[in-house]
Amino acid sequence: MAREGGSLSDDKIEIVNQLLLPHTTEWLVIDTIEQAHDAIKTMKIRGAPAIASLAALSVSQHLSRALRADPPPEFLSSPEGLKTHVSPILHFLFTARPTAVNLGAATRRLTRRLQASLNAGKDARTIAEDLIEDGRQVAAEDVGRNKAMAKCGGDWLVDKVKSTGGSGNGLNVLTVCNTGSLATSGYGTALGLITYLYETKKLGRAYYTQTAPYHQGSRLTALELKTLQIPSTMIVDTMVGSLFQHHDIHAVAVGADRIARNGDTANKIGTYNAAVLAARHNIPFIVVAPITTVDLDIADGSGIPIEYRPPLEACVVRGALYPPSLDAQGIKAQAAVMITPEELDGIYNPSFDVTPAELITAIVTERGVAVKGSEGRFDLNSVV
């Protein structure tokens, strides 16, 4: 979640520092491209759509400040000068995290706009204004499309459950990681679907995994569901199988960081485990993501770059001291606690895994729901 002022002269960007949630709400001001890059890389902001929005907004901010500067910076003196200045910035932002394709989609969109404006023979200031507009659009478009995909996916699930003899009410849905307002510009993707079911009185209960090692589930999804007052139950990641054995779960709904042309989907580590178990228990497994997450240039999951986070991140948990009343006594509430011996021999810490298309029942975007055809393959052209 990133917020900013809405006019050329009001380009303040603020993000919630997600490393400190849920116990501390700290708004960080993003003033430079470097700060935006750092916030994305260190996961102060995370979630595929949210990092794309921040990257795009930071380009808008940078250019709108340049337009107001007196004297104007040298790069605004010619269209080529602007291109030479902006292109490395877009590349730098693109490199902040590798797996979420939305970041690349946003920087590519700005690159295309830059080139189109250059081709149209516009002057540097007008091109900068075009880029500012596009950067803001990237963030602004997000909420509307989330609501659209939540409705498509939610209605589809209700019908699917009815088609197998269920009532379509009281649906229990498991999710992984955090895909709500914190991960997007608002409402969320998979968590948006759960919210939609709740709002339309179709939800029984939301279940969510803690999502180790970063705990996006127990820190962020827990906070969002609590705030929205949606009935929910947290489970430890190792309990998915047990949950499916002992509770009536109607679907698993997850977000995505990149969906390959054949439907193979990269999402938060642990998603693949949940998909294998869902298949074993015949539970529909639904991926909910905007079309900017679909990467038609990649044939299958083997081509998706997987980010490996620093090993130390798998050795610590973050949180507040317990009991929270210690905070009132002036003791620092936030702590990162080491849970392993120091300097372990080996630590495997991929941030994402790839769920093969064969384990996915439906892929939902703002354009609709894709299911596999009779030959068992997705045709994603219908939803992009």
Ligand code: MRU
């Ligand atoms: O490492 P993160 O927290 O950025 O990973 C986030 C996820 O995997 C989400 O499920 C995905 O980005 C979709 S967010 C709507």
